[in-house]
Amino acid sequence: MSLPRTPRRFAAARPPRPAPAGHVRIRVAGLRVERAGRTVLDGIDLRVRAGEVHALVGPNGAGKSTLLGAISGDVPAAAGRIEVDGLPRESWSPVELAWRRAVLAQRNTLSFPFTVGEVVRMGRAPWAGRPERDQDDAVVADVLERCDVARFAARPYPALSGGEQARAALARVLAQRATTLLLDEPTAALDLRHQELVMHIARERARAGDAVVVVLHDLTLTGAYADTVTLLGDGRVRAAGAPRDVLTAPLLSGVYRYDIDVVPHPRDGLPLIVPRRGRPARPSADEER
Amino acid sequence: MTTLRKRPAPAADPTPVPGAPRSPGRRGTVLLAGLGVALVLVALLAAGRGQVAISPAEVLGSVLHRLGLDLGPLPSAAQGENALWIVRFPRVLLAAVVGAALGCAGAVMQGVFGNPLAEPGVIGVSAGAAVGAALAIVTGVTVLGGWTVPLAAFAGGLATTYLVYALARSGGRTEVVTLVLTGVAVNAVAGSVIGLLMFVTDQAGVQAIAFWNLGSLAQASWTAVGLAAPCLLVGLAVACADARRLDLLALGEPAARHLGVNTERLRLRLIVVTALPGAAAVAFTGIISFVGLVVPHLIRMVAGPGHRVLLVASALGGAVVVIGADLAARTLVEHQELPLGVLTAVIGGPAFFWLLRRTRDRAGGWG
Numbered sequence: 001m002s003l004p005r006t007p008r009r010f011a012a013a014r015p016p017r018p019a020p021a022g023h024v025r026i027r028v029a030g031l032r033v034e035r036a037g038r039t040v041l042d043g044i045d046l047r048v049r050a051g052e053v054h055a056l057v058g059p060n061g062a063g064k065s066t067l068l069g070a071i072s073g074d075v076p077a078a079a080g081r082i083e084v085d086g087l088p089r090e091s092w093s094p095v096e097l098a099w100r101r102a103v104l105a106q107r108n109t110l111s112f113p114f115t116v117g118e119v120v121r122m123g124r125a126p127w128a129g130r131p132e133r134d135q136d137d138a139v140v141a142d143v144l145e146r147c148d149v150a151r152f153a154a155r156p157y158p159a160l161s162g163g164e165q166a167r168a169a170l171a172r173v174l175a176q177r178a179t180t181l182l183l184d185e186p187t188a189a190l191d192l193r194h195q196e197l198v199m200h201i202a203r204e205r206a207r208a209g210d211a212v213v214v215v216l217h218d219l220t221l222t223g224a225y226a227d228t229v230t231l232l233g234d235g236r237v238r239a240a241g242a243p244r245d246v247l248t249a250p251l252l253s254g255v256y257r258y259d260i261d262v263v264p265h266p267r268d269g270l271p272l273i274v275p276r277r278g279r280p281a282r283p284s285a286d287e288e289r
Numbered sequence: 290m291t292t293l294r295k296r297p298a299p300a301a302d303p304t305p306v307p308g309a310p311r312s313p314g315r316r317g318t319v320l321l322a323g324l325g326v327a328l329v330l331v332a333l334l335a336a337g338r339g340q341v342a343i344s345p346a347e348v349l350g351s352v353l354h355r356l357g358l359d360l361g362p363l364p365s366a367a368q369g370e371n372a373l374w375i376v377r378f379p380r381v382l383l384a385a386v387v388g389a390a391l392g393c394a395g396a397v398m399q400g401v402f403g404n405p406l407a408e409p410g411v412i413g414v415s416a417g418a419a420v421g422a423a424l425a426i427v428t429g430v431t432v433l434g435g436w437t438v439p440l441a442a443f444a445g446g447l448a449t450t451y452l453v454y455a456l457a458r459s460g461g462r463t464e465v466v467t468l469v470l471t472g473v474a475v476n477a478v479a480g481s482v483i484g485l486l487m488f489v490t491d492q493a494g495v496q497a498i499a500f501w502n503l504g505s506l507a508q509a510s511w512t513a514v515g516l517a518a519p520c521l522l523v524g525l526a527v528a529c530a531d532a533r534r535l536d537l538l539a540l541g542e543p544a545a546r547h548l549g550v551n552t553e554r555l556r557l558r559l560i561v562v563t564a565l566p567g568a569a570a571v572a573f574t575g576i577i578s579f580v581g582l583v584v585p586h587l588i589r590m591v592a593g594p595g596h597r598v599l600l601v602a603s604a605l606g607g608a609v610v611v612i613g614a615d616l617a618a619r620t621l622v623e624h625q626e627l628p629l630g631v632l633t634a635v636i637g638g639p640a641f642f643w644l645l646r647r648t649r650d651r652a653g654g655w656g
Contacts, residue, residue, distance in 0.1 A: 074543050098549030111403035111539045112594035122537055126549040172540075176548065 015099050015130070016085060016179045018209060021051030024086075025100075025180045025211040026071060031080035033063070033070055040066050041235045044080070048180065053202050053212045055222045058232035059256050064215045065106065067232065068184050071213070072103045084180070098126035102178035106185050108169035110157050116168045117153035120144055123175030132177070139175050146201055147171040148194065162189045170198060180211040187221065199225040219273035223247050231255055247271050317598035320591055324605035328385070331609050335381050335616040341372040348373065380509040383517065384615045385608040387506070387574050390521045390566035392607020395581025396588075396599050397528045397563045400535040401556055402469060403542075405589075408581040409567035412472045412560065413449040415578075416479035418571040419502060421445020423483050426497045427490040438501070439513070439572040446568030449475060454560055504575035504630025506615050513573045520569035524562040525604055531555060532596040539594065577630045579637025580607050586641075 019025070026048035033041040041063045048054050056064045069075035071082060073089060082089045084100050092100065102123070110119065120143060124136045144150040147167040152160055157168060166189040173181065183202065187195040195218070202212045203225055216222045222229060222243065229246040231239040233255040239246045252260045252273065259276035333345040343351075343364045350361025351373055364370055394409045401407070409415060425441035433440055453475050457468040483502075487495050528535075534555050537545040542552045570577070584606045585599060592598045610633075618627040 072543075072547060074546075093549075094546065094551050095549035098547060101547070103544070103547040105541075105543065108544070109541060111541075112400075112405065112589065114536070114539060114594055118536075118593075118595070119540070122540060122548065125533065125537055128533070 013093060013096050015096075015132075019050045019179070021049070021209065023050045024048070025050055025084070026213070027081075027083040027086075028067075028071065029081050029083075031067075031070060031082065032078045033066055033075055034078045035066075039078075039235060041070065044237060046230060046237070046240075048211045048213050049228075050179070050209055050211050051206055052227040053206045053214060053225055054228045054230065055226035056213065056215045056230050056232060057217070057219060057222055058238070062232040062255075063235045064232055065184055068103075068182050068213065068215055072101065072182050073097070074103075095126050098176065098178065100178055101180040101182055102173045102176040104170055104173045104181070104183045104186055106188065108165060113156035113158050115154055116149055116157050116160065116171075117144070119157050119168060120149075120153075120171045120175050123172040126176060126178075139177060143171040143174040146174065148197060163191060163194060166190060167194065167198070170201070174201070174205070179209075181205060181213065183212065183214040185215050185217065187216065187218065195221060219247060219252065220271070223271040223273060243271065247273060314592070314598075317592045317595070317602070320588070320602055321598065321605065324602055324609060327609050328605055328612075331612050331616070332381050332385065335384070335612050336373060336377045338616060338620055339372070339377065341366050341369055343369050343373065379511045379514055380506050380615070381612055382514045383509040383573060384506055384612045386514060386517045386521050387570040387577065388580060388607035388609070388611025389604035390517070390524065390570040390607070391577060391580040391611070392584040392603035392605075393521070393525050393528060393600055394563045394567040394570075395607075396585040396596070396603040397524075397535070397559055398581070399585055400538055400596055401559050401563075403538055404469070405586065406582070407469065409563060410476070410578070410581070412468070412564075413453045413475045413479065414446045414564055414567040415571055415576050416476045417449020417452075418442040418446035418568050419576060420449070420479045420482050420486075422501050422572075422575075423486045423498045426501070427486045427494050442501075442572035443568045446571055447564050449479065450560060450564040450568070454557070500628070501575040502630070503628035504577040504633075505618075505626070506574050506629060507626060508573070517566075517569045517573055521566045521604075524566040525600065527558065527562040528600050529597070531559060532600055535559075535596040535600075536594075575630060577611065578634045579641065580610055580633060583637050583641050584610060 024047050026046070028044055028046040031041060031044040031046075032039060044067060046067070056067060058064055066075055070077050084092060084097065089097070114122075117140070121136070121140050123143075124133070124139065127133050127136070141150075144153055147170050149164060149168045149171055152164060152168065157165060160168060166186070170183070170186055173183070181202070186198050186202075190198060199221060202214055206212050206227070214226075216226075226243055228241065229239075229243050230237055231246050231251065238255050239251055247262060249260055249262045252262070260273060261276050262271050262273050264270070265272050330345075333348050336348045337343040337345050343366055344362075347362050347364045347369065350363050351370060353360045354363060355374075364373065366372075391409070394414075395407075398407045398409055398412065399405050419442070421444050422438050422442040424445070425438045430441075431437050453468070453471050456475075457471040483498065487498055490498070534545070534550050537548050537550055538552070538555070540548070546552050567581075585603045588599055588602045588606055592602060611629075614633050614636075615629055618629045618632050621627060
């Protein structure tokens with residue numbers, strides 16, 4: 001396990017092997033991240049398993065995106081280790097990593113007006129020169145359909161609306177067919193129907209054996225779709241486990257510093273997480289006149 | 290667009306899946322062929338025009354005869370053959386090489402910085418080369434004979450590029466904004482150094498620096514062509530091998546990295562291969578602006594932003610533009626030669642503004 005950094009440089013590149021549900025794809029141990037001398041994450045332990053949707057939730061500034069960035073390699077770690085498929089992340093080559101994890105960032109800009117179809121096809125880049133390349137056309141067509149952007153395929157990506165761009169970016173990430181998906185707020189720019197669509201896709205990928213890490217703000221959405229929830233607050237893990245254990249009123253109220261109610265949905269029993277509101281004083285219709 | 294569901298049953302014809310162009314699309318092929326033809330035509334025309342007039346057919350005949358093919362007419366004008374082979378051909382060829390180098394270097398730089406407004410000048414090739422040339426002129430060093438100024442320019446360009454790159458790096462990474470801003474600062478410093486050199490030197494030195502700054506192909510020779518051409522070919526070959534990775538860089542550096550690109554190494558490699566032809570071009574002709582900026586823009590409008598077509602087409606387009614501009618520079622005014630760099634900037638500046646507005650409207654900005 002504690003291999004030096006470059007022992008595999010001349011070894012043949014290995015695509016990921018399918019793994020049974022429960023197999024640990026990503027392991028984070030004792031992670032600390034500092035930014036400008038301030039500790040933003042400390043003592044983070046996390047396991048992401050094949051076949052699960054793993055939600056990262058918490059208030060603004062809790063460190064959700066930083067944690068995702070540290071796992072994907074965009075944010076340097078001050079201490080601790082991050083393993084991908086049982087080996088330190090640094091020991092994989094860039095292409096081997098690209099076979100193992102795909103990343104959807106919060107913002108997805110494009111410097112040149114490529115079409116949506118071309119952008120999605122870029123997701124196939126890691127498989128160039130390999131047998132998987134024969135599936136390029138089928139995979140691209142499939143993810144365009146799934147993300148409901150097939151009708152925009154010939155349009156320039158910069159000409160789409162924010163929500164359409166977000167779905168096109170997700171399609172590109174799915175086209176990569178990596179075994180772990182790291183999604184940073186994939187539902188942020190989306191309307192209600194497309195939020196559900198995206199979380200359905202996340203569930204489908206998990207059922208197909210992928211590990212899905214997703215940063216979410218909508219706790220009700222989390223309760224409906226996640227298998228595991230890690231609740232972050234002030235740069236630490238405040239709770240982790242099944243949604244019914246983590247998404248509880250006392251725990252959430254403490255971490256979010258706001259009174260929160262958790263009530264079961266009258267029809268399906270899934271938790272509805274709502275802030276406690278006094279009836280806001282609104283001028284009545286009479287007064288308004 | 291919506292023909293996705295009907296995937297072709299057997300391997301009948303290549304799948305028309307959106308975004309599929311794995312080989313350059315039809316538009317790209319037509320564009321490349323058109324530019325190739327245009328290059329040959331403008332070169333034949335440019336070689337024939339001048340004090341000794343030679344028809345394009347005679348120019349072609351002369352070339353074919355040298356190649357051992359007994360086809361076409363030979364130049365009928367007195368000294369026609371000499372005018373072609375000693376003066377015109379090296380000039381036209383150098384114009385083609387310099388134009389191709391500028392066009393290709395511009396396309397690569399824009400891809401590397403992910404900014405359609407970037408060009409070799411941004412990272413300091415032009416400014417550094419100008420400092421090198423000015424230093425050689427002012428100090429009067431002539432250890433290398435007539436090659437002193439071009440070589441000093443070449444060395445200055447490469448050194449400045451490396452300096453910009455080294456200054457802009459921190460923690461093994463290079464932020465695009467930092468790199469561009471560093472380039473701006475280096476350009477400013479280089480400009481003031483040139484100003485200072487012009488201040489301390491004598492009248493002749495001021496004139497030499499000014500002319501070099503304006504850009505001209507008047508000093509073209511076969512030796513210059515022989516030195517600049519390999520720089521171009523190496524740069525173009527390496528850039529073309531990285532064309533797909535350049536496409537991925539449009540997603541931003543983190544996203545390209547997540548797709549398996551070693552972005553740090555790619556960027557370093559591309560900066561060196563751009564500095565090489567860019568500095569070589571500037572070294573033999575002085576500063577010729579706008580070509581590296583506007584030619585790739587035009588190509589993108591016709592063939593889209595994919596780099597596999599863009600790189601080669603920008604090289605071809607740059608060559609056509611510089612040959613044409615040089616032809617205009619030496620024939621517009623009788624017995625006078627306009628400064629080439631000034632001519633390209635006068636046409637290129639307004640054209641650039643127009644392109645800017647048009648591209649923004651069409652593609653909804655650059656995201």
